[in-house]
Amino acid sequence: MRPNFPKHLFLAALFLSCQTALFCPFARSAEVVERILAVVNDEIVTEQDLEFVMAPVVAQYRTAYTGQELQEKIKEARAEFLNKVIEDKLILSEAKRRQVILKDAEVDDMMAEVRNKFPSKEVFLKTLEEQGLTEKKLWNRFRDQLITQKLVAYEVKSRVSVSPGEVVDYYKAHPQTFLQGDRVRLQQILVRIGSRSEEEAKTFAESIVMQLNEGKLFEELAKTYSEGSEAKEGGEMGWVEQGQLVGAIDEKIFAMSQGQITPPIQTSLGFHIFKVIERQASSEKPLDQVRDKIQEIIFKEKLGNRLQDWIKNLKKNAYISIR
Numbered sequence: 001m002r003p004n005f006p007k008h009l010f011l012a013a014l015f016l017s018c019q020t021a022l023f024c025p026f027a028r029s030a031e032v033v034e035r036i037l038a039v040v041n042d043e044i045v046t047e048q049d050l051e052f053v054m055a056p057v058v059a060q061y062r063t064a065y066t067g068q069e070l071q072e073k074i075k076e077a078r079a080e081f082l083n084k085v086i087e088d089k090l091i092l093s094e095a096k097r098r099q100v101i102l103k104d105a106e107v108d109d110m111m112a113e114v115r116n117k118f119p120s121k122e123v124f125l126k127t128l129e130e131q132g133l134t135e136k137k138l139w140n141r142f143r144d145q146l147i148t149q150k151l152v153a154y155e156v157k158s159r160v161s162v163s164p165g166e167v168v169d170y171y172k173a174h175p176q177t178f179l180q181g182d183r184v185r186l187q188q189i190l191v192r193i194g195s196r197s198e199e200e201a202k203t204f205a206e207s208i209v210m211q212l213n214e215g216k217l218f219e220e221l222a223k224t225y226s227e228g229s230e231a232k233e234g235g236e237m238g239w240v241e242q243g244q245l246v247g248a249i250d251e252k253i254f255a256m257s258q259g260q261i262t263p264p265i266q267t268s269l270g271f272h273i274f275k276v277i278e279r280q281a282s283s284e285k286p287l288d289q290v291r292d293k294i295q296e297i298i299f300k301e302k303l304g305n306r307l308q309d310w311i312k313n314l315k316k317n318a319y320i321s322i323r
Contacts, residue, residue: 192227
């Protein structure tokens with residue numbers, strides 16, 4: 001198993017990696033490692049820079065690998081992450097050259113957001129120390145990230161757009177992506193275990209089913225007896241796709257016809273009684289339902305391509321030396 005990690009460390013991913021790094025100790029976290037790995041224009045990439053952004057991935061790897069295999073995976077990741085850090089430094093260098101304006105208050109807000117995730121300032125400072133950092137060093141990292149974000153937002157993100165025609169074309173070209181499985185519209189009555197014994201709950205649920213079989217309205221009994229969150233709406237749960245509910249419930253419900261009512265089904269919560277109001281077979285989701293998702297997919301793809309092209313152009317005129 002190979003854990004996933006970000007393909008780029010700019011924008012929100014940069015911020016996230018910095019926050020996560022403070023919670024993820026790694027191999028040499030107690031040391032301040034300043035060995036220079038690369039020079040990018042006027043910026044340097046240190047061992048600490050690399051370990052800092054790799055920390056979330058190292059933490060993931062530690063949950064999946066051990067021993068020699070763990071070390072090999074970390075070694076493989078280093079080369080890729082070093083390239084990413086070099087690209088980030090390249091963007092930072094360009095941002096400084098272009099004198100991107102940033103207010104100190106913006107960095108202060110970022111610092112406060114991270115600091116507030118700790119139970120106390122003492123714990124925050126101790127964690128920084130363990131990572132070989134100080135408040136000032138972290139403040140400078142966040143400042144660099146924010147001016148990098150601003151430049152990328154201006155040069156790349158603001159120049160990417162998605163037309164309605166592109167959304168339609170994508171929808172037509174990927175029919176399997178937007179399939180909707182079999183689904184049912186449900187009502188539920190829940191009789192909880194806790195305030196009553198399991199046997200009492202089962203007997204009560206069976207008495208409700210008897211009333212339903214005698215012709216009592218499901219909505220009225222749900223409003224009167226159900227202890228589920230949707231009781232006030234007459235037990236209305238809305239549409240549920242096959243596979244969304246726990247196995248025992250899912251299997252029984254999708255074997256039923258429209259209008260049928262289940263016997264009491266026991267779970268850890270108690271006893272559930274369901275009514276299938278309506279059924280729909282598998283179908284393609286309408287474009288209006290997935291338009292925003294498609295737009296996001298296309299936007300991210302365009303953004304990534306434009307970013308790579310922009311970085312390539314920066315590299316043409318950059319001084320990059322890997323030690």
